[in-house]
Amino acid sequence: MKKILITGGCGFVGVNLIDYLRRTSKLEIVVLDNLSLGRREYLAPYDVTFMNGDIRNADQVAQAVDGVSAIVHLAADTRVIESIDNPGHNFDVNVGGTFKLLEAARKAAVDRFVFASTGGAIIGHAEPPVHEGMVPKPASPYGASKLFGEGYLSAYFGAYGMKTVALRFSNVYGPRSFHKGSAVAQFIRNVLERKQITVFGDGSQTRDFIYVDDICCAISLALSAPCAGGAYQLGSGVPTSVNQLLELIRTIVGPEIMPNVQYMPPRAGELVHTHSRIDRARAELGFEPQTALSEGLRETWKWFLTRAQG
Secondary structure (H helix, E strand, O other), X not given: OOEEEEEOOOOHHHHHHHHHHHHHOOOEEEEEEOOOOOOHHHHOOOOOEEEEOOXXXXXXXXXXXXXXXXXXXXXXXXXHHHHHHOHHHHHHHHHHHHHHHHHHHHHOOOOEEEEEEEOHHHHXXXXXXXXXXXXXXXXXXXXXXXXXXXXXHHHHHHHHOOEEEEXXXXXXXXXXXXXXXXXXXXXXXXXXXXXXXXXXXXXXOEEOEEEHHHHHHHHHHHOXXXXXXXXXXXXXXXXXXXXXXXXXXXXXXXXXXXXXEEEEOOOOOOOOEOOEOOHHHHHHHOOOOOOOHHHHHHHHHHHHHHHHHO
């Protein structure tokens, strides 16, 4: 049986990916996570091997990659605003940790390395839709750290023949995101807690929201696709304004419990408009998002309700 390593496997995308792979494959799965955000109990329903370790620790990483044929590297400091406040920590985790993992993979002769990159943050302030042919100009340390990762994946493909794939996630949402600071998770938490929703900007700013199961499908495709050595934009391909998102949430949860919305000045480093062109992922990975935003939001709301009642 093929054995893979998932770093950050106790996190939002990680646990959803494990759930997806358990439904669609027979892979043996090893999880490496330092439990800074995720929780080990999230893995309780699944037959996986868990290692409590940090991607910045070379010894722990070497132990984790032993015997695996592929790595899905999800572990990261993904917080854009926090990366501006503390770029050193972001660099340490995303740059130092990714390099240690790549080196361990090279020494262990790991065949394939799938890397969770970022969509808009790596391109910076550019006219959407963003695509792989654009010159990266990160507007935040977080975006820069992911650009480093993509550069080294390309180098390890060219120099060592490692099959590397960088997946540029758009704004991922869905079940199991209770601890996330992303817009959908934060807004739904505010609804449940009857707290005012804060929007930075006037709400006309646009994002590309992609349901987590569609992202998990793309990762699964990247584990077996014949292509390697490149980056792929992943998203719905559809721009949605924050105000449109709020209106969809209002329709789903009901206007009677929807909190008031307060608009605040925009924050430095955040993009105004971004969405992805996903032609390359369609052509080379066979990626096709299946979940409309309204459907995905309903599933996410149902999961949050179940968690609140449990």
